[in-house]
Amino acid sequence: MSLVTTLTHVLPHRTLSSLARRLAYSQNPRTRRWLIDTVVRRFGVDLSEAANPDPASYASFNAFFTRALRDGARMPDPDPDALLMPADGHISQCGPVDDGRIFQAKGQSFTTAELLGGEEDAAPFRHGSFATVYLSPRDYHRVHMPWTGTLRETVHVPGRLFSVGTDAVARVPRLFARNERLVCHFDTDFGPMVQVMVGALLVSGVETVWSGEEIPAYGRRITRKDYRGRGIVLARFAEMARFNYGSTVITLLPPDVAVLDPSLHAEQPVRLGQRLATRLRSPASP
Incomplete structure (x- = not known):
């Protein structure tokens, strides 16, 4: 079992989530930029698919995280069934x-x-x-x-x-x-x-x-x-x-x-x- 999984049995879930939420919604430029840059780099986010591909233009990390896709980036299967x-x-x-x-x-x-x-x-x-x-x-x-x-x-x-x-x-x-x-x-x-x-x-x-x-x-x-x-x-x-x-x-x-x-x-x-x-x-x- 990983350390993260082990810790989640004992950590105060909602307290941690509330603290993380404050960071995610922060409009502090340094905080916002650090969070967005870290996720883009660590997880290889493909910003070319985003309606807004400029990571520096998002008001908060949450705004970046819930970003819309550009038109045509995803299409539904054409079979009506x-x-x-x-x-x-x-x-x-x-x-x-x-x-x-x-x-x-x-x-x-x-x-x-x-x-x-x-x-x-x-x-x-x-x-x-x-x-x-x-x-x-x-x-x-x-x-x-x-x-x-x-x-x-x-x-x-x-x-x-x-x-x-x-x-x-x-x-x-x-x-x-x-x-x-x-x-x-x-x-x-x-x-x-x-x-x-x-x-x-x-x-x-x-x-x-x-x-x-x-x-x-x-x-x-x-x-x-x-x-x-x-x-x-x-x-x-x-x-x-x-x-x-x-x-x-x-x-x-x-x-x-x-x-x-x-x-x-x-x-x-x-x-x-x-x-x-x-x-x-x-x-x-x-």
Whole structure:
């Protein structure tokens, strides 16, 4: 087990994240420049893909970190039956949900009920499929829609803020079901779809396009927001939310609606807009 993973069991997660947040939002020129230059150099950030490629022009590190891409830097798979990868990053794991359990890593799994915050929310996905995408500090940190959906509800589930790096995923039991997260429920033309924005150590901020900042504030109890009847419809490939530091998004699909792309495997680098799955259409489907 790495030193970082060991320390995250005992460190004050939220205190560290609050301190890191102050640095990330600081507009002090020296602080801002040092943070941006360090991340660009250490992680090899490709600024040619950014809508604004000048690192010195960002007002804060967070503004740089959540930067937009230039037009055409990512394109959706042209097949209209393709569900899309929601983010840049690496596949942590993907595959079938096994009787309500999601595979995390060798010897590790967690339940959909734990992840989503309740048995009723988890029921439609008991035998469905999932994809877990890890976003590293070098990646584009906005999350987009795999398929067109109408927002039904969000569930803010409180928890810890473990690192979501490879070592932590392999070592920390039920990690994604323990970290603070925002569960976003959508209704689609094939049924329910869920996007789970999982927080992580340091900053752990989540913003949505419909409500702005959701995390922090960090929660002490499960909080639900009902959006039914509000008409919030997000198109396939549209931006949905963003992370204010590296983390993980988990997509859940119900059974018998789509087949995950067979080429996907753990640790594979992926890009926003590539094929995540292929929609299964019955003869009566549009």
